[in-house]
Amino acid sequence: MSSASHHYHLSDDLLAPVLAILDAYQDPNLQQGLVTAGCVTKLDIEGKRLLLGLCYPYPCQSQYRDTVMAITNKLAVLDAIDEVECEIDFQPATIASGAVAPLPNVKQVIAVASGKGGVGKSTTAVNLALALAAEGAKVGILDADIYGPSIPIMLGVPDFKPVSPDGKMMTAASAHGIAAQSIGFMLGGDEAAVWRGPMAAGALAQLLNETLWPELDYLVIDMPPGTGDIQLTLSQKVPVSGAVIVTTPQDIALADAKKGVSMFQKVNIPVLGIVENMSFHLCSECGHKEHPFGQDGGAKMAQRYNVPLLGQLPLKLNIREDVDNGVPTVVADSEGPVAQLYLAIARKVGAQLALTQTQNVVSISISDDE
Template sequence: MTVIDAVKTILTEFKPKFWQTDLVSAGFVKQLTLEAGELKIEIVLPFAGLGWQAMLQEEVEGRLRQLDGVKRISWQWHTEVASMPRAANLPAIQGVRNILVVASGKGGVGKSTTAVNLALALEREGARVAILDADIYGPSIPIMMGTRKARPVSLDGKLMEPVEACGLASNSIGYLVSEDDATIWRGPMASKALAQILHETRWGEVDYLVVDMPPGTGDIQLTMAQQVPTTAALIVTTPQDVALADALKGVAMFNKVNVPVLGVVENMSYHVCSACGHHEALFGTGGGQKMAEQCGLRLLGELPLHIDIRQHMDDGCPIVFRSPEHHLSLAYQKLARSVAASLYFSAKPVATPLFTRQLDD
């Protein structure tokens, strides 16, 4: 066996959760050479996953250095986020490769908090990300991202420029009308407003557009689900039975309009005491896993309940943006990697990406 063959064997053993195959078999390893003692490894991921680099190097670098002739290792990581199929083959939004809809069967489960921190985490994982606040009746993105007074502008009289919020392009009905006006709209008016914001915003080149949907499963949610060229939906729930029952309705709603549900995110899985760090399952345990198994879905992540998460949102500076290395932020990073990998492996890409971002040399 040659040294390169040995390297391939070692790399083949790296197969994280939510990956359907390994680096080598998936074709992610683009270059593998050994010259003058320098082992060069180039890896291109078709989904966001900067965090996988540290995991891979920690797991295999020691073994690679033990191979004959290997004196130095040069890692090159790139991301070329693939465009995945859209529900009902709806026309794509200009420049937007994938649309991730974050939904819930009921309010109060932390859907918007999850959507915002997930979007920020995907950006930290090496993707270009934007966020759309589709919660017409209760837009919260302007509050959570500290942009309540922002207003989109139009440079050409046709398209709105998105509002920059915590480094992300964003748009929301909350930027355009007062909260009182939005809450009294009828369904058709709300749906039309969403369609305008979605299609008349100059999003630019975006790997993932995260859409924060309104809670519930009524006519307005159905109409919105049918209008948005969704790549996949995420269902946010808490472990308690009443939330799980409503989350099941959310899955049924997306199934009705043929929007693929990528998986379940269990929010408030456990409470972390700010004084001592003790973990306590206030709302029960295992509910999200049980629901995922019942629906044939993946449990993509379990997120904690902590006062810091709430406080940062109220301050208009989400924890993933304010303190990206905080252990609470790392939970969202883990979720982002799971979501991005699961999305890629869920179907066959439909197009070649338009740009490449180099992550590390």
């Protein structure tokens, strides 16, 4: 999985049981043992202290403590080991170069799309970007919703104006620790972008290619709703590593989301999974769970297309209020239950990207290299 090099300095009689224990520990998102997934980069011993190095191909900083405790408990059965010192790192899988040249400074591009408007796609894209950052990645977001750019308001930077230091490239905004670019930064508050499809697609390619992105592990693209010109241009001109489809459980939204899935499949962009938004409503009085838009639509769709259901988000007033106030939920209530759902979605998205990148790669064989 990971392309990191391995440094194992253990005697053969200790190496085998340690590797066996580490590989019996299944990573919940990669659904592989840590050795098989290529996450174990260093094994060394000082007296009875095991020095362990792990490198994940997806960001999961919030899980480090629990992971180390679980591994330490499993290794405690070995007499030769009294304590475990663990260093954990994150290195996104690099994209195999495809037909489209990669963007400078950007390792992975994730498109967030929906078949129709009104399903909470931009809210999901912004919170996904912030959740990937909270899990330890360097992240940017591009507002590709040319006709209805909402990212400037959602990130609380409506007045940002890009500058061009060299007359060719322009700066991105920085908000809540992520980089952001939007056509909304170029237009006045009430101006609408009234463009034909090809013009809009051209503007989008320009925004993407002429922005001075900092070093990014992931660039999240908030796509315009639908499956038209812009979506096709993007998928042909941009090295998109994978797509996330946002839907609600409603039949009409699912019908449109299916078009989105098949569009990405046609242009050979892996669909990383489906986020079901407005999945249920929790009564603030009694905690009763209701399903105003129907139930399990996203799960059935994920099953039908054989892609993961990345998460189900509740219909909650404060999710909308948070983005309206320019401080999305992942930042506004970082420890709260909704933020935890977004963090879990971010981990799954990162892991799915890593898995799609290595399906065509020969697995790394383990050797005791001194």
